[in-house]
Amino acid sequence: MKSRNLLRYGPATGNGLTATVNGDGSLHISGTPTRRWLGIKWPQELASFAGKTVIMSRSASGDAPGLDVVFDIYDKDNKVTYLTTTPVTVPSDATSVYLRVQTSLAVPEPMDFDLRVQVEEGTSATAWEKPDTTDYLGGWRA
Template identity: 45%
Template sequence: MADEVFSGGVSVTGVEPGATTITIKSTTNPNISKQVPVTVKSRNLLSYGPAEGNGLTATVNSDGSLHVKGTASSQWAGIRWTFPCPVHGAVILSRHTSTDGLTVSVKCLDAKGGQLGAQINTGNAVTVPAGTVSLRFDILATEATPTAKDVDLRVQRESGDTAHEWMKPDVTSLEGGAMS
């Protein structure tokens, strides 16, 4: 019997992140099947965790959302996390909860930490620029005179041009710091 070649590959979407198995069965011979272990990853490609700086403190809630508290030291001051870029191509940033006075964005960085292209803002699908090796997720105060915040944020960066329901990212233990 000749090997069959399939084009397009196989796409598996999991409901929840974690380890599981998929079963592949032959349609021509029901006695042939194979179980394959798979790891389902979050569609949320951000990485974050505890952070403190410029008057703001971020902690991670039990559901994986970020709790941001404090009063920023000035307009455009805030906290950030830098992490390796997990995917290239089209991406969208969405914010499923918001609060007046805080903005979120993602910047694409080259190997030397320089910004490539425009920052990624919520609601805009963009293509990650060539040469991107890491990302910087920022939460910044937008008010000229910042006011106290005590909010839970659910921010998501995912592949494609459509925002889906928020999902906890795989990495919620990355330490962040102050915007400098």
């Protein structure tokens, strides 16, 4: 059975944060971001999103001061649209999409939390499902 959760992610380290994958497929994020708006991001398979209306949902448990989870959508002109919790239609000519986890705090604080994030097709969020790919080593500094 294919997951509704279209994301792919896996272990990654960058900008003071470390991401590992829990047994249930959620992400565990720990560390202290090196500065505001920095963290880890994972490139996504563009074909999974181009031309589709998608919505993101997320929940975190633990200590997540300033947590900012964003889905970045770049078009052919390198203009970015940020998907948060409002549905967005990904342009059919989009050039790249990324899942990004970072801090919004001007003075970053230590983080240690579990994150369940889902991007799915449609306009209403449903219950979280583990993505099909949780061993993707594509995460890097954001």
